[in-house]
Amino acid sequence: MLSCLTLAATLEGREVTTIEGLAKGDQLHPMQAAFIKHDGFQCGYCTSGQICSAVGMLAEARRGQVSHVTENVGRTTTRLTDDEIRERMSGNICRCGAYPGIVAAIQEVHSGRQAAQTWGFATEAQFAMASTASSPSKEDGHETV
Numbered sequence: 084m085l086s087c088l089t090l091a092a093t094l095e096g097r098e099v100t101t102i103e104g105l106a107k108g109d110q111l112h113p114m115q116a117a118f119i120k121h122d123g124f125q126c127g128y129c130t131s132g133q134i135c136s137a138v139g140m141l142a143e144a145r146r147g148q149v150s151h152v153t154e155n156v157g158r159t160t161t162r163l164t165d166d167e168i169r170e171r172m173s174g175n176i177c178r179c180g181a182y183p184g185i186v187a188a189i190q191e192v193h194s195g196r197q198a199a200q201t202w203g204f205a206t207e208a209q210f211a212m213a214s215t216a217s218s219p220s221k222e223d224g225h226e227t228v
């Protein structure tokens with residue numbers, strides 16, 4: 084369901100899982116952890132919806148539901164290609180363009196295969212080097228910024 088288009092009163096008596104309901108205490112849901120690992124978000128506005136949709140979409144796929152890009156709808160397959168993931172997630176818009184990381188995160192959870200993290204936090208030395216390189220310098224009494 085689309086939370087922004089669904090009146091809560093229409094769900095009386097139904098179970099609804101929100102982003103807050105995915106984690107188990109301090110332990111993130113595997114999809115939440117994969118989004119962090121694969122840099123699947125930037126501003127974060129869409130992230131809760133992306134993650135909830137990804138969890139729901141994988142559950143639908145496990146039940147054998149097909150999509151518009153399923154090549155053979157007569158054959159049940161629960162193995163999703165990146166195109167299948169993109170199609171099944173197409174209702175979720177990310178203005179930042181974090182789609183490659185989103186697909187990678189979902190594919191990792193879906194396949195169960197660990198993929199390498201492609202980013203890391205900068206070290207103190209890297210921060211120091213970056214701040215030195217971007218600080219103003221003075222040449223011949225003129226300041227360059």
Ligand code: FES
Nearest residue numbers: 125127129177178
């Ligand atoms: S992370 Fe920015 S809109 Fe999705």
